[in-house]
Amino acid sequence: MTNLVVVSAGLSSPSSTRLLADRLTAATLSHLDAEPHIVEVRDLATDLAQHFVTGFPSDRLAAALDAVAAADGLIAVTPVFAASYSGLFKSFFDVIDKDALTGKPVLLGATGGTARHSLVTEHALRPLFTYLRAVALPTAVYAASEDWGGEGLAERITRAGAELARAMAPRTTAPDVDTAAAIAPRSLTGAITSVDPADGFQVVPFERRLAALRVE
Structure with missing residues (x-):
């Protein structure tokens, strides 16, 4: 079965970041038969700090890193801090093997308190995953506080989920001859x-x- 990993870096419980991650996951699974695996980075904060100091991951951090490396596709969602991704989100991807995301499709998501940060997916997240040689999908989803009850967010989530499902779908036929x-x-x-x-x-x-x- 296709393996989908969802990385959510929300700091509270519940959080709007996890809510967006869950909705993106549901939109993807509506088009794809996949087994989702959720990585709550908040639960790994202490493990990440220890890893930076000792150079050795704990068992549960190692399991999360292995899950990301084995994924067929990834959803990565972060809250916005100082107009960029959170330090906790960046710390998680700092300790991932440099080749773990090569060629892997990634759906980018972010949440924030104001629409003024809506381009964070383009000026911060997309360059990060390009550096990691992942394939960042065309539609990234940013959700400001006012977006949850407004128009447009549901459509962006649906479109992004469909893009990730297509990117993850196993190819059963040979490509057309050019x-x-x-x-x-x-x-x-x-x-x-x-x-x-x-x-x-x-x-x-x-x-x-x-x-x-x-x-x-």
Whole structure:
């Protein structure tokens, strides 16, 4: 089964960060059969501090890091502090192996008290996951306090979840052959007038076409 890991860095319980993470998870699972695994970074705060000092992760921190490394897709949600991700959120991703997220699709989310921080997903989160060589999905979701009862948030969550589900879906068929690549060898010697001669067109050799133009 496809493995979805959700990293939530909210500081309170309950928190709007966890609420957004849960809604993004539900939107993804509505399109995908996956097994979600929730990582509450708040519960790992002491473990992270000890890891920075000793260089050795505790058993539960190691389990969380292993879960992220084994995931087929990731949802990462942070509260906004000083116009950026929280220190706790950054600390968690600081201790992840540098190759753990390579090529992994990631849905970015953030919560804050005001809409003025809505670009935090673009100027802070997206560069972080690009550095980690993850594939940050096009739609990132920021939820300000006033967004929870307003219009637009539900649509963004639905769109983002669908994007992550598509990125995580196992490929069961081979990709289509690129038409341009398929006809490239013929284009070296002929002027292509149709990909399929059965359409009633034909491939005219370049020399013949050039001769016809000279006569005209």
